[in-house]
Amino acid sequence: MSTVFRLDASIKPEGSVTRAIEDTLQGAIVADLDATVVKREIGLTPLPSDAWATAIFAGFTPADARTPEQNAAVALVTELADELASAEVAIIGAPFYNWGVTQHLKTWFDLVLADPRFSAGVETPAGSGKQAFLVIARGGGYGEGTPRYGWDHATAWLERILKDVWGYEVTIIEAELTLAESTPAMAGLVDLARQRLAEAHSAAETHGKAVAVKLGEIAAA
Template sequence: MATLLHLDSSALPQGSASREVTAAFRKAWEEQHPDGTVVYRDLAADPLPHLDAAAVTAEFTDPADRTEEQRAGSARRHALADELERADAVLIGAPMYNFTIPSTLKAWLDHVLITGRTTGTENLPNAGTPVTVVASRGGAYGPGTPREGFDFVTTYLEKVLGVALGMEVDFIVPELTLARAVPAMAGLIDKADASRARADADAAAKGKALAARLAA
């Protein structure tokens, strides 16, 4: 049975485009693979502590010499790395906040990126693991738009997930998600609706296809 690790990071418990699209992916996954396992983390509702000095220095300190705080910090990081390594596929909701990812998702990444274990080693344990990222954003940041080059969500996650962790990264990008909420964007509602429809369809198709691929 395949295991899907599902992470959401939107601060909004309701009305979040990234949460709704990850839910569509997960629904398709579960329908295709009912015997599979889903491990879920809501990083906004149950945030991880940001990486502190104890957690960082623990990895460079002999276990016998670690303080209680270092032991706790190291244990948390390796437990999260274990969870990631057990996953056959990963699904991440990553809305754009101020041109980049939510700090809650950054905290998770800081914990699981452990030099010598999950990154910075010849045999990366997560190499080739498929990860689908729903990178929603309130505006448009594609080629030819005024804010082309301001997207530090997909560019960052492509490097940290795809290069540092060696995972197989795929993005679903619903754009213009604020069109119905911001009066100045009213003229973009049709484009926003089309982008969202594509994202929902992509999520359903990709969730189904990935579950079938891993079950084969």
Template sequence: MSTLLHIDSSAMTQGSVSREVAGTFRQEWQAAHPDGTVVHRDLAVTQVPHLSAAAITAQFSSPEGHTAEQQSAVALREELIVELEQADALLISAPMYNFTIPSSLKAWLDQVVLFGRTGGEGGSVTGKPVTVVLSRGGAYGPGTPREAFEFAASYLEKALNGLLGMEVDVVVAELTLARVNPAMAEFVELADASKAQAHEQAAAKAKALAARLTEQAAV
């Protein structure tokens, strides 16, 4: 039986396109993999603290000498890292905020990237598949005027693959503000098409992942 770790990071618990598309992925994965388990961590509901000095210093000192603050910081990192290590696949939903990812997601990443364990060559999550569902209020794809301002998908690909060695797949919905921003009314049809395509891609990728995990389990 496989486990999918689902991380939501949008501050909006209602009306979030990234959550909605990730929901499609999760539903299709569960439908195709009914014996699987989903562990859901909502970073807007249960916030993960940013990496602290206590957590950093604890990494380079003996556990016997840790203060209560360091012990608490280590326990949190251990909980989050084990949760990631025990999952067979990872699903992350993230909106673009000010050209990059939400700080809540960056906090989670900083906690789970631990060199000598998860991070670096031969880490404990190397090769694990991760699907990133990203929403962007405007257009930042290849060839667009703001392509150079895209630091969400590009960052996550580099962090998840470059630091953790994970296998990254990205689904993107663009122009998500078109239906709420009158100045973007001319882009509504493009926005709807992008969203529909994202749902289709999420569903297809979920089914493919479920089949892959089932095949691996049978070997």
């Protein structure tokens, strides 16, 4: 049996673009595959913002001298890392807020990085030989020639952690102009926004089916 890890970081319980694309991707993966899906919700149920610092300082404290808060933070780090490490495929939802990585997602990355299996410089990165999907939603347009070109400081950082630090094979599925439907100033971009969204769902479907075939072949070998 294969395991898929899914991380939801949107603060929207309804109408979230990343959640919808993740649904399409997850559905395509598990449709014909014997798989377990492990979900972590950090958008609607945020992780404690002080846990990372507490866990880091706990690492310099003898185990028998740690405070209850330090023990809880270390346990949280282990729990989050276990969820990710248990899966052959990771689906990471990354909505852009204020032109960058949401605080909820940054907190999750910081905490997982505090686990020895996912820290920088390990001989065999925990994601080696595994697939990660980065599902990105941007409210505006960030491509070359747009007013916000060069403002995307998040995608490269996210990919660097997943690929260069953790060793995953990374596929990016992205939708832009997601605020066009609700922003009068972007009314002229609605059709293009719908096209981009449809393309993102199509990519999710295609990539999901492909990774399901790969996992099925591995299981049958």
